[in-house]
Amino acid sequence: MSKKARCATAATVAVAATLGGTVAAGSATAAPADPTRVTTVEGPVRGAISGDVRTFQGIPYASPPVDDLRWKSPRPVTPWSAPLDARQPRSACPQPSDQPIAVPGTNGEDCLYLNVTTPAKAAKRLPVIVWIHGGSFVYGDGATYKAAKLATRGKAVVVTINYRLGAFGFLSHPGLRAPANLGLQDQQAALRWVRRNAAAFGGDARNVTIMGQSGGGYSVCAQLASPGARGLFAKAIVQSAGCAGKDGSMSVKQAHDNGIATAKALRCDDVAGADACLRRAKTGDLVKATAAGHEGYRPVVDGTVLPLAPARALATGRFHRVPVLHGSTHDEMSGLVGAEEAMTGKPLTAEGYAAKVEKAFGADAAAVLSEYPAGSHGSPGATLAAVLTDSEWSTAALDTQRALARHVPVYAYDFADADAPYFKGFPRPKSFSLGTGHMIDLAYLFENDLFEPLNERQAGLSDTVISYWSRFAHTGRPGGHGTPAWQRFTPRDAYVQKLASGKDGIGRTDFAADHHYTFWKSLQR
Known part of the structure; x- marks a missing residue:
């Protein structure tokens, strides 16, 4: 080392000692961490702080289910490197507009997003509450449910999610080459995102509670009985939904009957050609053909995503054994x-x-x-x-x-x-x-x-x-x-x-x- 370099090093050590610091890299000049920026497994996101609440909105948890991915199981997102602007919610999933709980102006199928709310003050290992919205599997979105009080008073990380609705998430048809229960699969994909990323937001990935009301409550009932949800949550809250008796599910035949009615509304009457015909349908036309109201779409007992109706699963004890409120x-x-x-x-x-x-x-x-x-x-x-x-x-x-x-x-x-x-x-x-x-x-x-x-x-x-x-x-x-x-x-x-x-x-x-x-x-x- 040159004499000049030795002098510079000695001076640096002397300054550090005078300031009571150490010579560890960056210790004297490192800026405080930015709480509005979080690095997820998929890429960095930038949210916002307002008072004692920190929010991140419109984070994609799966690839947009558009074009060739319509009626396909959720696929991983493409990672990104530049910070994603997560200060505003993204689009809700397509739905009719005839009910007060409908979210208007949602014709695009790019909708698999979630929102995260946490206390503004940094914390670790907070419980995570994942909210599955209701709306008869036809209406609603996650961003409508702002969770500032639940996160701050409850000292929790709250995640609210979108999932495919109506014909996009729960259509079954004998001629459609597509898996059933795509909406339930979306919910599971969101839970897997939580497992990967909870810690980055101060949450404990081993302490996740799924929570839903009405259609969201029936979704929780279905997830209790679904093999694909095993290990993705540790507790469940079910509001205004019975997992026994009328448990919110339907048989394959019932789902096919509803699907045939939807296809006929789109002039896709031929079962053999229904797959191609339905995939050509425009988003707005599918929304119009969706059975509006409260009875057209439900989780389907398909033998795979949902092997047993929730009522049967509870009666036989074949469900995920977690505490339930x-x-x-x-x-x-x-x-x-x-x-x-x-x-x-x-x-x-x-x-x-x-x-x-x-x-x-x-x-x-x-x-x-x-x-x-x-x-x-x-x-x-x-x-x-x-x-x-x-x-x-x-x-x-x-x-x-x-x-x-x-x-x-x-x-x-x-x-x-x-x-x-x-x-x-x-x-x-x-x-x-x-x-x-x-x-x-x-x-x-x-x-x-x-x-x-x-x-x-x-x-x-x-x-x-x-x-x-x-x-x-x-x-x-x-x-x-x-x-x-x-x-x-x-x-x-x-x-x-x-x-x-x-x-x-x-x-x-x-x-x-x-x-x-x-x-x-x-x-x-």
């Missing part, structure tokens, strides 16, 4: 009944109530009318909402909890806030209170523009519910940290936690008696 809203069907009154301006009469029960229940109508007299819940409209809730939702909820509890830890709830918010801008019925209807529990968990803002009392319940949900994600048990006790549901003790605001709003409820469980089971014999 499961429940429903107390008034699931109040919105449907209330909307009819709000649109017509006419409350349901006792005679109208009897006619609707007779139409819905046929030979069992007399028994239903005896069990639920028209005024038993305050008004005919409220009574009809209770009948439909108890028969279609509550009975399946308790069946699910009992089936799960034979094999895994279960925590059950009934979300029963008597004066909950409602869909923003939608009129309420005048003859009865809506209570907590279908989807309304989500107003307490997410910031979502669909719902009216929470008042102070509702915000307090939101704090408690988020504490329960996030504590479950952390430990597999929802109680603790100052929240009211919540006991486990067991085969011997069917403990169900009531979730409501106000004095005595949270605690044990007799769910079976409240929702006439014994009566409805007697009709099934």
Whole structure:
């Protein structure tokens, strides 16, 4: 080494010693890490920080399912090197626009994106909550559900995902050379992305909770029974979806019948030529041909992605053995009944109530009318909402909890806030209170523009519910940290936690008696 070089080295050491530093490379001049930039396995992404929340939106977790990849299983993304701008959400998956929960203007099929929300302050090994949105497998997206409060109060990494919907994600047709359940496969691809990348965002890839409501809840039921999801999650939260009884799945024949109807709407009547015909169809035409509403598409018991219907999987114990938090809203069907009154301006009469029960229940109508007299819940409209809730939702909820509890830890709830918010801008019925209807529990968990803002009392319940949900994600048990006790549901003790605001709003409820469980089971014999 030259004399000049030796002098320069000595000077560097002297300066470092004077500053109390070391001579390790970069120690004196390294800039603090940029928390808005994260390097994923696929490439770097740049998000945003607002207050105590850090967000990354529109991150691709699979290749765009376009052109030759339409109706193909999800493929890996092409890695990138320049930072990806992740400050805005990307397109939702194509869907009809006839429902309030629809995301408009989504005609492109490039939609397999997810969004990550974390506390702004750096952390490690936080639990990861993966949200699977509902919408009858036809509507919705992940970005609609903003998760700032769930991430910060819950001290969790929250991932909300898109997955292919309607004809793009769940079409089955005897002439279409395509695997079934592409939407479920997309969800699994997103979970594999989480396994690869959770640590980069401060999450623990070994502590992932999948969580869904309605169609998303039925998706969780399906993932519990799907071999492809093995090892991808450690806990499950199912909201307003029964994994037993009416479990949200359909047979191959049912799916083929629906698929043939879709193909005919596109003039693809010839089964032999259906594959080529359907693949030529434009995105917008497929959306128009999609069976809108709530019954056209479901996970298919195909023998591969879903070997058994979820109800059968639970009954035989052939599902992933993880703790489950499961429940429903107390008034699931109040919105449907209330909307009819709000649109017509006419409350349901006792005679109208009897006619609707007779139409819905046929030979069992007399028994239903005896069990639920028209005024038993305050008004005919409220009574009809209770009948439909108890028969279609509550009975399946308790069946699910009992089936799960034979094999895994279960925590059950009934979300029963008597004066909950409602869909923003939608009129309420005048003859009865809506209570907590279908989807309304989500107003307490997410910031979502669909719902009216929470008042102070509702915000307090939101704090408690988020504490329960996030504590479950952390430990597999929802109680603790100052929240009211919540006991486990067991085969011997069917403990169900009531979730409501106000004095005595949270605690044990007799769910079976409240929702006439014994009566409805007697009709099934």
